Amino acid sequence: MFIISHAAHGYLAGAAIQSRYSVSYFKLFLWLCISFSVFPDIDGVFSPTVAGHHSVLHTPIFWIIACSIIYVLGRKYYPTKNTLIALGVFSGAFMHLLTDWITARTVGIQWFYPLLKTDYYLYPISPDQGQVSVYEMLMNPYWSFYMENKLLFGFEVGVNFLAVFLIIYNIYKQQRK
Ligand SMILES: [Zn+2]
Numbered sequence: 001m002f003i004i005s006h007a008a009h010g011y012l013a014g015a016a017i018q019s020r021y022s023v024s025y026f027k028l029f030l031w032l033c034i035s036f037s038v039f040p041d042i043d044g045v046f047s048p049t050v051a052g053h054h055s056v057l058h059t060p061i062f063w064i065i066a067c068s069i070i071y072v073l074g075r076k077y078y079p080t081k082n083t084l085i086a087l088g089v090f091s092g093a094f095m096h097l098l099t100d101w102i103t104a105r106t107v108g109i110q111w112f113y114p115l116l117k118t119d120y121y122l123y124p125i126s127p128d129q130g131q132v133s134v135y136e137m138l139m140n141p142y143w144s145f146y147m148e149n150k151l152l153f154g155f156e157v158g159v160n161f162l163a164v165f166l167i168i169y170n171i172y173k174q175q176r177k
Pocket residue numbers: 040041058096100
């Protein structure tokens with residue numbers, strides 16, 4: 001999944017809890033959700049290929065440990081917001097893994113790392129098509145290959161449209177207050 005789509009599902013996850021919390025809480029959760037929906041792909045900067053970019057940042061165990069540390073440290077320094085911070089980070093990162101698993105084209109998710117190093121994906125993947133740099137993802141031949149699975153491409157476009165629609169709706173709602 002492309003970075004912009006990760007940001008979009010981060011927004012959707014944040015917006016989903018909008019009605020449950022006060023505005024300032026929602027804003028913090030929303031920004032954490034968006035940031036950490038995108039963050040795992042930072043490993044792409046250090047990888048020579050698209051297919052090889054899934055580091056430990058793309059494993060659940062990393063985020064379970066990271067969020068546990070955030071929760072424990074937060075209890076000391078931000079006792080009123082530590083649960084929200086840990087949940088925001090975890091929701092964003094977990095959604096990233098989930099959507100990368102659903103829309104995997106060249107590399108999947110190692111759900112049970114480090115116990116198993118099996119790569120999981122929903123649709124068949126073609127690692128050989130991912131032997132290009134992450135900066136060539138928007139160019140052919142990668143782009144044509146990426147669009148081959150119309151269902152997955154449609155899903156990704158849909159996530160972006162839904163997020164844009166919701167952003168416009170929320171701005172409109174805020175202005176009417
Ligand atoms: Zn990713």
